[in-house]
Amino acid sequence: MTPAGRATGAGRVFPPLPQHPDPQAPFATSWWGNAWIGALEGTSLDAGRLARGRAYAREGHVDTITVAPGRIVAYVHGSRPRPYRAEIRMRTLTPEDWDNFLDAVATEPAHIAALLDKDMPHALVDAAERAGVQLLPGPGDLVPSCTCPDHGRPCKHAAALTYQTARLLDADPFVLLLLRGGDEQALLDELAQRNAHQAAREQSATTPGATGESLPGTLARDALATDYRPPLPAPLPPPAHPGEPPLLPSLPGAPNPTSLEFLATDTANRAHAYLTTGTAPFPTADPWHDAVRLAASHPGLTGRRSFSRQFAELARSVDHTPTDLSRAAAAWRQGGEEGLSVLESPWDPPAGPFDRARGALITADLPRMTIHHNHLTNASGSLQLRYGRDGRWYPYRSEPGRDDWWPEGEADADPVGAVTGMIGS
Structure with a gap:
């Protein structure tokens, strides 16, 4: 070949x-x-x-x-x-x-x-x-x-x-x-073989009486005659990152290559998680949560204002709009299952974290915020912190007065860090 x-x-x-x-x-x-x-x-x-x-x-x-x-x-x-x-x-x-x-x-x-x-x-x-x-x-x-x-x-x-x-x-x-x-x-x-053949031909042409006989060696059946087999080497360590999907051609009548690459990316992520943790990755059976995880993990699907065809199809498969899925994917990237819970499920936490958070924000000369459930919101309605059950603060942003909150920035155990990270982005 x-x-x-x-x-x-x-x-x-x-x-x-x-x-x-x-x-x-x-x-x-x-x-x-x-x-x-x-x-x-x-x-x-x-x-x-x-x-x-x-x-x-x-x-x-x-x-x-x-x-x-x-x-x-x-x-x-x-x-x-x-x-x-x-x-x-x-x-x-x-x-x-x-x-x-x-x-x-x-x-x-x-x-x-x-x-x-x-x-x-x-x-x-x-x-x-x-x-x-x-x-x-x-x-x-x-x-x-x-x-x-x-x-x-x-x-x-x-x-x-x-x-x-x-x-x-x-x-x-x-x-x-x-x-x-x-x-x-x-x-x-192939180059090594052709170069060796070229050298052999030149050697035969310049060596009188060259016979071209093979070098001495050991037959494979003799080498494998014993029952002894050396121990297998230790398993290789798992790679630092999941593998990339293969490149697939666009052919008439064949599945969309971008969709297949997306599925291969998810499979690689699951396999890598299993290798590194030893437990079944992403055990949730909830189709909505799994769709959010998929949308959050693939660079070709995520977006807020424009959506690919694959993204829209994924949203329809779980009876949600692309905008709903995009917002949920942004929350998932903030904190996985807990990030999605912070988006979807308000709760009433103990007063202590909120009192300490408001005091820390005032001390840092940041906007004074009002409390509603686990939310802290500034007066203009453009910045919001949501307190998660994991003890972290999740930053959100909205156009003033629109009540259209989107996760933005990274969750932080420090409310001041969460706000300043959002203001600086």
Whole structure:
């Protein structure tokens, strides 16, 4: 099987890149990274969208980037609460292309050494082009798309993703080879074999009387004849974070890939919770609570003013409006089950915490607040603290006089910290 075939379905996931604040610093420092940017800029007819895309990339608006054969995908945060799903597509190489490329590289050990050193010299790309293989994209080879309403090609979100990808290419040219359909380990294995065969042929040609006999070894059946088996190694520690879902193609008649990625994300979260706690995660059987948890945990579903189709379908499945679900998801992100209870279930706590809280707020020269159940509300009706049964204060905000309260900010055991965190946000 060719390396391109072994790479089918494979992918690599890169965490969000740090901000790139210097407006004079280039996104790419390698010549092949700049060629990637040139392919984008050579196609775009709107310099304004490119400029906004560069600004988004520099400010760190691009979330986790997933690279797979033929495509790059990431959520990009814009001016709205819900991020957009940007994607860049590029043609993969054919099996014949890979054979020609591997033959061209294997004949020159310096090319293999350069790839191992995460370098892509001009000579390697020239050798591939002489073999009829184009590694770097040209104008029009990058095909952007995005879930935002802007139909520009590219829009600012897809442009931001392209600029950030140039930084990945700088660090590792195998990212480009993966986009073209080649898995790194499969390519290196194939190059090692072809290079060894090339060296053997050269040795046979220069050694008189070479017989080509195999080296001595041990047959597998002899090595496995004993019943002794060494003990298994200790289990690996669980990863620090849940895994990312696989990239799925959009095919006629197939399920929506975004919906499947959402379900895979939830499955990964459940599996990671089980590995790290040893108990069944999310044991509640309440469909509403489970829908709120799902909405709160997936970056493509959350929002306050605009909602994705998946979000609206999830709300309808539990007989709620998207706005209700969005508000509940915000409460869940504040404190899980307790955060949702604070949103939905007022209660009458002991007087002590409220007396101490009001005194602390006055001492800190913060607005005087009135009491109603477990709520403290300022005079203008724009800020509110809700006291939870877990002893924490949950900040809420509303437009003055509208009584439309939304969770905002992080819960805090200190009421002053909860208010100041909300005022400063």
